Amino acid sequence: ALAERANLAGVRHILLVLSGKGGVGKSTLSTELALALRHAGKRVGILDVDLCGPSIPRMLRAQDSAVHQCASGWVPVLVGQDKAIALMSIGFLLERPDDAVVWRGPKKNALIKQFVTDVAWGELDFLIVDTPPGTSDEHISTVEALRPYQLLGAVLVTTPQ
Amino acid sequence: LAAQLSLSLAECPGTGSAQAGRAAACQGCPNQGLCASGAAGPDPAEAAELRARLRAVRHTVLVLSGKGGVGKSTFSALLAHGLAADETKQVALLDIDICGPSIPKIMGLEGEQVHQSGSGWSPVYVEENLGVMSVGFLLSSPDDAVIWRGPKKNGLIKQFLRDVDWGEVDYLIVDTPPGTSDEHLSIVQYLSATHIDGAVIVTTPQEVSLQDVRKEINFCRKVKLPIIGVVENMSGFVCPKCKNESQIFPPTTGGAEKMCQNLSVSLLGKVPLDPQIGKSCDRGQSFLAEAPESPATLSYRNIIQRIQEYCEQHHLQEEKIM
Numbered sequence: 001a002l003a004e005r006a007n008l009a010g011v012r013h014i015l016l017v018l019s020g021k022g023g024v025g026k027s028t029l030s031t032e033l034a035l036a037l038r039h040a041g042k043r044v045g046i047l048d049v050d051l052c053g054p055s056i057p058r059m060l061r062a063q064d065s066a067v068h069q070c071a072s073g074w075v076p077v078l079v080g081q082d083k084a085i086a087l088m089s090i091g092f093l094l095e096r097p098d099d100a101v102v103w104r105g106p107k108k109n110a111l112i113k114q115f116v117t118d119v120a121w122g123e124l125d126f127l128i129v130d131t132p133p134g135t136s137d138e139h140i141s142t143v144e145a146l147r148p149y150q151l152l153g154a155v156l157v158t159t160p161q
Numbered sequence: 162l163a164a165q166l167s168l169s170l171a172e173c174p175g176t177g178s179a180q181a182g183r184a185a186a187c188q189g190c191p192n193q194g195l196c197a198s199g200a201a202g203p204d205p206a207e208a209a210e211l212r213a214r215l216r217a218v219r220h221t222v223l224v225l226s227g228k229g230g231v232g233k234s235t236f237s238a239l240l241a242h243g244l245a246a247d248e249t250k251q252v253a254l255l256d257i258d259i260c261g262p263s264i265p266k267i268m269g270l271e272g273e274q275v276h277q278s279g280s281g282w283s284p285v286y287v288e289e290n291l292g293v294m295s296v297g298f299l300l301s302s303p304d305d306a307v308i309w310r311g312p313k314k315n316g317l318i319k320q321f322l323r324d325v326d327w328g329e330v331d332y333l334i335v336d337t338p339p340g341t342s343d344e345h346l347s348i349v350q351y352l353s354a355t356h357i358d359g360a361v362i363v364t365t366p367q368e369v370s371l372q373d374v375r376k377e378i379n380f381c382r383k384v385k386l387p388i389i390g391v392v393e394n395m396s397g398f399v400c401p402k403c404k405n406e407s408q409i410f411p412p413t414t415g416g417a418e419k420m421c422q423n424l425s426v427s428l429l430g431k432v433p434l435d436p437q438i439g440k441s442c443d444r445g446q447s448f449l450a451e452a453p454e455s456p457a458t459l460s461y462r463n464i465i466q467r468i469q470e471y472c473e474q475h476h477l478q479e480e481k482i483m
Binding site for chain 2: 098110
């Protein structure tokens with residue numbers, strides 16, 4: 001439990017990007033928000049909990065990166081032009097980019113919990129959490145795992161129709 | 162030394178399968194113990210029930226994508242309308258998107274409720290020959306969030322197949338949520354009680370969509386689900402005023418056409434963007450009926466015909482074998 005607290009202890013604000021609907025631009029917004037905050041001099045991380053359709057690695061040109069381990073956990077991949085945005089996504093853990101992650105809820109939940117507690121984020125001003133569409137396993141597990149921390153809030157994305 | 166991480170991606174064999182808890186994929190799954198103990202074993206009575214209920218369904222088509230917001234529900238609704246235009250055909254539209262059920266609104270059935278009879282749940286009929294089922298009809302208010310984990314969603318999907326009195330059906334169209342998870346595994350598992358003609362996979366032209374759709378194609382191959390073909394939605398926009406064509410979602414990596422070539426799947430057609438489509442969906446009207454002259458309508462009709470031909474041909478081949 002101590003190690004769990006440590007990995008998110010240095011993160012000042014945690015922000016969720018949600019919708020109910022797919023394809024409205026959650027990942028696009030998460031990416032642009034991270035880039036804008038970075039541009040404003042903030043230390044930023046992105047946690048991509050869309051396990052079936054992880055879009056963030058491609059949006060930040062990091063599709064071919066790999067995740068390594070350190071003493072305090074998993075090391076997030078550094079992306080962006082100045083390699084200063086920390087990113088964790090299941091996209092980095094696939095052997096082939098087209099591999100389908102065909103998992104039922106319990107297995108998804110276990111990985112999300114690991115993403116929240118085992119990634120060594122270090123000192124961040126903002127951690128942006130990009131989510132898949134819906135109100136199901138990923139969302140419930142993410143909110144539950146983040147409960148001990150100060151969640152800044154959620155940004156909801158939609159389109160007009 | 163830094164150790165590189167990768168994942169075992171073998172998929173869940175299914176809580177009801179003989180391999181439950183014992184397959185390679187089960188290592189590390191929180192449910193492994195439960196599955197291995199056989200507590201979640203396959204129920205032969207249940208399988209028999211599903212087979213009986215689905216016996217009178219001639220053709221089943223799944224509408225999938227890996228990506229959200231590409232037009233699965235729109236396409237499912239129009240496919241159902243298109244097929245039901247032939248009054249001699251009985252069409253059923255099943256919406257298994259539990260968290261974001263769009264079908265009630267798109268079919269103009271918001272506010273409808275499901276009634277029970279002696280023979281089961283009654284579908285909600287749009288036309289005499291077009292029945293619809295969705296979790297949307299079970300909610301007390303359209304804004305109620307269905308915040309369910311996988312197992313509960315699976316339970317409802319099973320009920321939709323087991324308890325709904327579909328009657329004799331020529332075409333069962335199943336609209337799905339985005340992804341490759343519980344709903345998708347479950348529907349394939351439960352529908353093995355009947356047979357699935359195949360899947361229609363919907364995408365839009367950009368790489369961010371295709372990326373997810375390739376995974377869906379791999380999912381279909383993994384679970385041995387035949388792929389009828391791919392539909393590319395939002396494929397170009399022709400301005401009604403100046404007739405200029407624009408690529409609103411540029412196919413930076415060759416669009417669905419290139420992907421289909423690379424993966425040896427059929428491209429059923431490309432549907433252009435037409436603002437009337439979204440409007441018709443919002444108003445619960447059939448776009449095909451409201452805008453019969455639109456190039457999008459022509460595309461949809463061609464695609465629907467190809468799907469029909471695929472299903473009929475399939476049926477003939479099966480009959481030959483028998």
